[in-house]
Amino acid sequence: MVSYCFVLDRKRRKLSPTNENRGWVLIRKNKAALINKFPMVIQLFKEVADEEIDQTPIHFNIDDGSKFTGIALVQECQTKNKPVFKGTIEHRTDVKEKMDKRRGYRRYKRSHKKYRPKRFHNRSSSTRKGRIPPSIKQKKEATLRVLNNLMKWIRVNHIHLENVMIDIHKLEKGSQPYRWDYQKSNRLDENLRKAALMRDHFTCQDCGKKHCRLEVHHIIPRRLQGSNSIHNLITLCSSCHENVTGEESNHAKRFFDKIQGKKIIFLDAMHVMQGKTYLQQEVKKIAPLTLTTGGDTANRRIDWDIEKSHSNDAIVLSQLHVSSKQCDMKDWIIKPMRRRSKKKVEEVNGFQHRxxxxxxxxxxxxxxxxxxxxxxxxxxxxxTTTEGKVLKRYGVNRLKLLWRFNHIYFLNKHE
Incomplete structure (x- = not known):
């Protein structure tokens, strides 16, 4: 599995990443010093001339999500593009719960101040126009924190952001065929597949199952000139899909009646859009921004035969062609932590909180x-282990310090 380290010269100018093994060789030969271990960053003891610094563009890709955000760095090379970093940001999901709890304490306290007259709309944050809910804003800020942290060690020339799960405009107005459309006529466009699942509320329209493998079925099959249209698609579970295969004409009227008049509710897609304007505005201050959609990302990933994951989706966002073998690299789990620590003890035997x-x-x-x-x-x-397991009351004598915490955890992903 390939892994890269970031490189700085003596004046802390950002150079192109190199293989981690090469980085350790430079450290052993006393040509560089280790600046950061997770992820690995080295600083050369020599100054690199301006004309020797590689200026090939590096793209930072963001596959934005509500619970997980995939990120990747792809270097645009003359011969073969090279992914140099990929990871998945794990967002906090307890913010709303903590705010509700705090709200309860605040209301209880205020309700007992009987001497104070009642006041309404006196909180500036709730009356401010364009306010983003804190539970959503903190996720966008976590992504920006990771981006700014990585930019200390590597240059970013262009940023790509996945804007929505599906492209509503393409769904309504039609889209240009992908390259594989001319070769694999039976494969369904990911934009249409996700739209059909959303319209049918991720439920089998034959047996009503939800928590199972769901597939999108052509009511009139392609072999009978059925169209690749949202009006010819219905969601079925794998067993129901298997039962109707080969007998589509016997079920066509019944399925058309089920989807007749159904409208696609884009609540999920619109929910993903919350906070995107703020994220886009902040990202544009850093580097030029290009927007794409989840359907385009999925089509490109399938076309390039790359395994699905949040970080792999981020790799293909920039449209720089890479192979599936290149994506087999170290996959980081990234956890931006709360800035405020609730620690009550400074240290025990040299070990500190976090x-x-x-x-x-x-x-x-x-x-x-x-x-x-x-x-x-x-x-x-x-x-708390990298797999999420909680170990309580373990002796510190058997601990070995790997790295001192610095605001963001970069953890190795265990398959």
């Missing part, structure tokens, strides 16, 4: 994670 550590059990099992609590009396700690 330190990234390795714990080795007596039976040889190894866990990697970050410290979430410290207990000085018994010299114990709580850990």
């Amino acid at each position: 330190d990234f550590v390795r714990y080795t059990k007596r039976n040889g099992d190894v866990y990697e994670g970050y410290i979430t609590a410290l207990y000085p009396k018994k010299k114990q700690c709580n850990l």
Whole structure:
């Protein structure tokens, strides 16, 4: 599995990334120093001349989502484009719950101030025009924090952002065929497939199942000149789809009656758009921005035979062709943490709150994670592993410090 490290020269100018193994060789030969370990960043002891600095464009791609955001850095080379970084940002989902709890405390406190007259609309944040809900805004700011952090180590010449899940304009007005349209006539456009699933509320229209494998069925099959149109598609589970295959004409009227008059509700697509204007405005201040859609991303990923993941979707956003083999690289889990820490203990045996550590059990099992609590009396700690497992009251004597926390966790993804 390939992994790259970021490179700076003696004046901290950003150079093109190199292979991690090459970076460790430079460190061992005393030609560079390790600046950051997760992800790996080295600084050369020599100054690189301006004419020797590689200026090939580097694209930063953002596959924006509500729970996970895929990001990738792709270097546009003359011969073969090269992905140099990919990862998935895990967003916080507890903000609304914490705000509701805080609101309850505030209302309880105010309701007992009987001497104070009632006041309404006195909070400036709730009356401000164009206000973004904090639960949504914090996700956009987390993406910007990661972008700004990476830009300390690598140049970004262009930014690509996935705008919506499906392209509503293309769905209504029609779209130009993709390259594979001329070769694989039976493959359904991802833009249409997602639209059909959304219209049918992600439910099988024959048996009513929801939590199962869902497929989009041509009511009039393509072999009988059925069209690739939203009006000829219906959502079925895999078993119902198998039952009607070969007997489509017997079920056509019944299926057409089910979808007749149904409108596509774009609530999900519109919900994804919340906060996008803010994100786009902030990103444009950094580098030129290009927008794309989820349907185009999925079509391109399938066309290039790349495995689906948030980070792989981000790689293909820039339309720079890469192979599936190039995408087989280190995949980071990125966790921007709260700026305020609730720690009550500064350190225990040299270990601090949020330190990234390795714990080795007596039976040889190894866990990697970050410290979430410290207990000085018994010299114990709580850990949250990279897989999300919580370990409570583990002794600090078996800990090994891997890296000191610095606002954002970059964790290795375990398959």
